[in-house]
Amino acid sequence: MTNDLLGRHRAVLPDWLALYYEEPLEITHGEGRHVWDAQGNRYLDFFGGILTTMTAHALPEVTKAVSEQAGRIIHSSTLYLNRPMVELAERIAQLSGIPDARVFFTTSGTEANDTALLLATAYRRSNTILAMRNSYHGRSFSAVGITGNSGWSPTSLSPLQTLYVHGGVRTRGPFASLSDDAYIAACVEDLKDLLGHTRAPAALIAEPVQGVGGFTAPPDGLYAAFREVLHERGILWIADEVQTGWGRTGEHFWGWQAHGRNGPPDIMTFAKGIGNGMSIGGVVARSEIMNCLDSNSISTFGGTQITMAAGLANLNYLLEHDLQGNARRVGGLLIERLRAVAAQVPAVREVRGRGLMIGIEITKPGTDEADPQTAAAVLEAARAGGLLIGKGGGHNTSSLRVAPPLTLNVAEAEEGAAILENALRSIR
CATH class of the missing domain: 3.40.640.10 (Type I PLP-dependent aspartate aminotransferase-like (Major domain))
Structure with missing residues (x-):
């Protein structure tokens, strides 16, 4: 069904309309910090529709x-x-x-x-x-x-x-x-x-x-x-x-x-x-x-x-619910965890950000040269592990973008960090 939808997408929508992943994803529903695709796979969402699902998927108060x-x-x-x-x-x-x-x-x-x-x-x-x-x-x-x-x-x-x-x-x-x-x-x-x-x-x-x-x-x-x-x-x-x-x-x-x-x-x-x-x-x-x-x-x-x-x-x-405070507390823990991982992965030039707005810059090891192919590989590996993240970059850079809903809890932050660690280590 997804392949059929992809074909229909390509037939009627512009070529420049970007899609993530070698096999694009159809998200059918979500709850809290998680979403599900058309095949029933569950993902921890660390991108929130490009920072748009800010609070939570299907937040009862909003719905x-x-x-x-x-x-x-x-x-x-x-x-x-x-x-x-x-x-x-x-x-x-x-x-x-x-x-x-x-x-x-x-x-x-x-x-x-x-x-x-x-x-x-x-x-x-x-x-x-x-x-x-x-x-x-x-x-x-x-x-x-x-x-x-x-x-x-x-x-x-x-x-x-x-x-x-x-x-x-x-x-x-x-x-x-x-x-x-x-x-x-x-x-x-x-x-x-x-x-x-x-x-x-x-x-x-x-x-x-x-x-x-x-x-x-x-x-x-x-x-x-x-x-x-x-x-x-x-x-x-x-x-x-x-x-x-x-x-x-x-x-x-x-x-x-x-x-x-x-x-x-x-x-x-x-x-x-x-x-x-x-x-x-x-x-x-x-x-x-x-x-x-x-x-x-x-x-x-x-x-x-x-x-x-x-x-x-x-x-x-x-x-x-003081979600700003939650972003500060949980985001601070997540950044430190990712920096500890990045210190052991030569392809990571920098982990930066504040709160729940975190960038991971990927370069060719030992250089400042962007490596978009490796960044894309990490994006794919994270998805395979059950985590959705974003991409970005400029100044000839390639970066991964991490921006979960602001209700993210410590256990989910640790789960996402572990998946990202495996994804980053897979490119060594």
Whole structure:
């Protein structure tokens, strides 16, 4: 049946629509931190639909909220008052840390970043955008135009002029050998030099932890230092929290808070985990930025009652059960366990991350050269052992991505680490 479905998939869907595994997987159902395929095989899920099933598969509180809302009304568009949308916007505005915040809901992180770019360029009357090397911001025409990871940017055509800033990858590039303080100082000088050669940009957009890029991050405080330079010139800071938000990094609720010395960003985008699988994205911005558009707009599917009900239930569960704290505790144990394993596997260059957002960089032993074939082999071996993980990378790197639902317990973390250990040792 799976082979038949694969043939049908290839017959009607684009060639560039990526599928994992030599024998692609059809997931039929899930519960907690586990999913099952069409053959009845059970897997521990350490990727959660690309960090989207943030809390748990089939979380009763979310499925109940969706079912009850579906029995009332599913959708009416933003042309009508929508109580669940207002309630979730109130919660997110308060949690964002942005003063006098306004919230606009979209259907995805791509659309959220697209909206943030629209707001920033309209507010600043500039189509120049600063973005980070190795970054990823989505699949729309504007989002691929600012994405700094060439593997996910299929065209150089763009309505925006994009200039790429150094600093998102700590252990590679010309400043890798510096101390954290010296690294930040060098990146700030690089930013100042770049700004001296261009008209005033609208904004810098940055992921606090680069997701598709392999869960790479700068030293804490880099974006705070950047913001001092940007603020002097009136340039906005957009924090892309599509993958880092909602406590996944453990230490902070938002990724920007690791760089929050000078306050919150001007604009923040979110998506993925808040819906626990339902399609929710959004933008938070100061009111004068959000309200700068001088034409009418709506969102047909952003903020539908059914997705907002799911988001509210999921956010309540996350906060009431301190899943940020769980990510910090269980994630810390998992990272240390994986680092102990990696120390004995020459192909692992680095285990990095925080909370339940962990990257394992694979290279040819003794070098910094990417080894995507070996990374793919580990992905396959992990699946054979009953574990689903992800892939990523940029800067000519190949990385494995580990991002389980935030309800992961210690026993499941140990089980997953043991499977990953066997998978990594199988490539020696």
